[in-house]
Amino acid sequence: MASGLIGRLVGTKPSKLATAARLIPARWTSTGAEAETKASSGGGRGSNLKTFQIYRWNPDNPGKPELQNYQIDLKDCGPMVLDALIKIKNEMDPSLTFRRSCREGICGSCAMNIDGCNGLACLTKIQDEASETTITPLPHMFVIKDWLLI
Numbered sequence: 001m002a003s004g005l006i007g008r009l010v011g012t013k014p015s016k017l018a019t020a021a022r023l024i025p026a027r028w029t030s031t032g033a034e035a036e037t038k039a040s041s042g043g044g045r046g047s048n049l050k051t052f053q054i055y056r057w058n059p060d061n062p063g064k065p066e067l068q069n070y071q072i073d074l075k076d077c078g079p080m081v082l083d084a085l086i087k088i089k090n091e092m093d094p095s096l097t098f099r100r101s102c103r104e105g106i107c108g109s110c111a112m113n114i115d116g117c118n119g120l121a122c123l124t125k126i127q128d129e130a131s132e133t134t135i136t137p138l139p140h141m142f143v144i145k146d147w148l149l150i
Contacts, residue, residue: 048074050126052084054096055136056146065143067134068093074126081133082110082121097146111138 049071057065070088077087082100089096101109103122110121113136127133137143 050074050084050128051132052088053132053134054085054088054146056096057143058095058145074128077126079125080122081114081124081126081135084126084133085121085135112136113138 050073052070052072053067054070055065056068070092072084072087072092074084077083082103085096085098086100089098098112098121099109100122101107105120105123108120111118112121113119114121114124115127115130115134118138121135137146
């Protein structure tokens with residue numbers, strides 16, 4: 001659309017060409033480098049760190065369950081809660097225990113309570129608006145370790 005508008009005005013006076021250029025939205029005229037810079041800087045949002053409060057309980061260590069905090073950068077993580085959990089397990093705490101299988105919402109293995117709502121971690125998007133996400137086991141289920149349920 002923009003190229004057609006400018007193409008029709010090429011033979012016209014410079015003042016009309018300048019007017020046409022002002023009518024074209026800025027997103028059409030930005031270069032790939034500018035878009036890449038905006039994407040890498042988070043679009044001006046600053047830091048993209050998020051804290052996950054994760055329910056932890058180990059039957060080998062008697063005591064009360066606790067919420068442990070993990071902070072990750074969402075730029076280095078996929079969009080789903082399961083992606084964040086896998087990142088935490090692989091890079092921060094290999095003792096974190098949870099079930100996962102299909103990553104497609106079919107099997108139900110990754111069912112957990114995310115910010116007070118029961119759901120599948122593989123289908124639940126990480127909420128950018130909140131600074132913290134709390135993850136606990138499903139209510140009324142027997143916990144083996146962390147969120148590993150029977």
